[in-house]
Amino acid sequence: MSIKITKMIAKTHCYIGQNHPNYVIIHETDNWAKGANSRAHATAMKNGNLDGTVHYYVDSQECYQTLEHQDGAWAVGDGKGKYGITNKNSINIEICVNPESNYYVAVDRAAQLAAMLLNQYGWDTSHLKRHYDASRKHCPRRILDEGLWDNFVKCTKSYMKKGTNAGSVKPVKEEEPAKLYRVRKTWADSKSQIGAYAYLDNAKIACPAGYSVYDWTGKNVYTNTTAKTGTQATKLKGLTPADLIKKIGPLFTADQLKTGVLASVSMAQFILESGWGKSGLTQKANNAFGMKQNLSGNTWPGSKWDGKSVVSMRTGEQKKNGEHYTITANFRRYPCIEDSIGDHSAYLAGAKNGNALRYAGLKGCKDYKKAATIIKNGGYATDINYVNQLCRIIEQYKLTDYDVKAGNTGTDSKPAATTPTSTTTQKKTFKVKVTANDLRIRKGPGTDYAFTGKYTGKGRFTIVEEKGGWGRLKSGAGWICLTVNCVTRV
Numbered sequence: 001m002s003i004k005i006t007k008m009i010a011k012t013h014c015y016i017g018q019n020h021p022n023y024v025i026i027h028e029t030d031n032w033a034k035g036a037n038s039r040a041h042a043t044a045m046k047n048g049n050l051d052g053t054v055h056y057y058v059d060s061q062e063c064y065q066t067l068e069h070q071d072g073a074w075a076v077g078d079g080k081g082k083y084g085i086t087n088k089n090s091i092n093i094e095i096c097v098n099p100e101s102n103y104y105v106a107v108d109r110a111a112q113l114a115a116m117l118l119n120q121y122g123w124d125t126s127h128l129k130r131h132y133d134a135s136r137k138h139c140p141r142r143i144l145d146e147g148l149w150d151n152f153v154k155c156t157k158s159y160m161k162k163g164t165n166a167g168s169v170k171p172v173k174e175e176e177p178a179k180l181y182r183v184r185k186t187w188a189d190s191k192s193q194i195g196a197y198a199y200l201d202n203a204k205i206a207c208p209a210g211y212s213v214y215d216w217t218g219k220n221v222y223t224n225t226t227a228k229t230g231t232q233a234t235k236l237k238g239l240t241p242a243d244l245i246k247k248i249g250p251l252f253t254a255d256q257l258k259t260g261v262l263a264s265v266s267m268a269q270f271i272l273e274s275g276w277g278k279s280g281l282t283q284k285a286n287n288a289f290g291m292k293q294n295l296s297g298n299t300w301p302g303s304k305w306d307g308k309s310v311v312s313m314r315t316g317e318q319k320k321n322g323e324h325y326t327i328t329a330n331f332r333r334y335p336c337i338e339d340s341i342g343d344h345s346a347y348l349a350g351a352k353n354g355n356a357l358r359y360a361g362l363k364g365c366k367d368y369k370k371a372a373t374i375i376k377n378g379g380y381a382t383d384i385n386y387v388n389q390l391c392r393i394i395e396q397y398k399l400t401d402y403d404v405k406a407g408n409t410g411t412d413s414k415p416a417a418t419t420p421t422s423t424t425t426q427k428k429t430f431k432v433k434v435t436a437n438d439l440r441i442r443k444g445p446g447t448d449y450a451f452t453g454k455y456t457g458k459g460r461f462t463i464v465e466e467k468g469g470w471g472r473l474k475s476g477a478g479w480i481c482l483t484v485n486c487v488t489r490v
Ligand SMILES: [Zn+2]
Pocket: 026, 027, 028, 075, 131, 137, 139, 140
């Protein structure tokens, strides 16, 4: 058994002739953009466009060798040799996580490639390491997050025994016919197939509830009988608004206790975005928040999505000028509403914009107007009336009843006392500390106002007027957002 490897060798961004391999290191690209496959990375590397470089890129379809083994990659230098693994004693493999690549197949192929290299050098799997082992960096991310490493090593061992061997650094044809384990609903229903795997354990991991694994003869070797549990959107369809709120309110209270994201605001988003749970996407996929397959091009901790179940839908968007348009996009599919709520909150609490939290200040925020403003300002919605719409729903249906209050678990049914400070104008002067160089100044209080082209820079500033979470600078330069992480009152 061997996998086809295409050579596209780069000679820049590496240590020419200085690598003396003693380890095979596994990475993941962490690049979730469409089209970010092995070929795209190999091409970018060849053109000198990548700061980090490796010897191999592998996805579910292709594999590229991008450096000669004797040349050292720029891959694990962040460990500074602390754990004995360096850029000058390692061969580095990067697994692609782009949406077109079947992740588990890519992992399986990376194990084949690793087995081939270990056999070539006559090493056992003690020479097989993660980037994490070289520097404690959280890489390969999904392998770490999903606890796949032990199985990866086991799988590599098995390929080593099967004689996945070297010499195949030149293009080699794949073995035919492949002995693959196929994941389908039934053997006859070949259209339902979601993947084919050389290693049974990988097929089992990829097998969702209601699906089975079949070997190459069509024999059923495993069935995932995990029952669907949790609230189904189809059960919410016939409810009145009052009954729906009673049914889902406690789910949001429970979620706030876990994630710190305010229940009333999430629930208003649920109502608005799912049309009281009746939208096509919610009914079809238990996806109540329009969560797309790719969000912000990154990942966040605690995602409830399995990383692969999607449904394709048409969706309406709105431009800055208010104009509406429609696109077709892939959306996440969840087994139940609870997972949709949990994934949405995990996203709000953990999504990043560069190195900063996209919705900084949201976690633990108890003021629904402030929370809604943080969500809008983080770029969640393109609809310019989004904050007002959320607040109107919260007030009309008293959704704050489901917010977790200090000292109880959210079962208190008395209307919550909220202080509506954020949309009224306050003319009290106060000082803020700005810790970022690039906080932009706008002409008015909100993202609907244009940038002035100026930045505050780091320092302390006097605010002479506050409106909707925005502050007017005493200098007369304009308004700054007060709800971002880099701004604190002093
Ligand atoms: Zn890495």
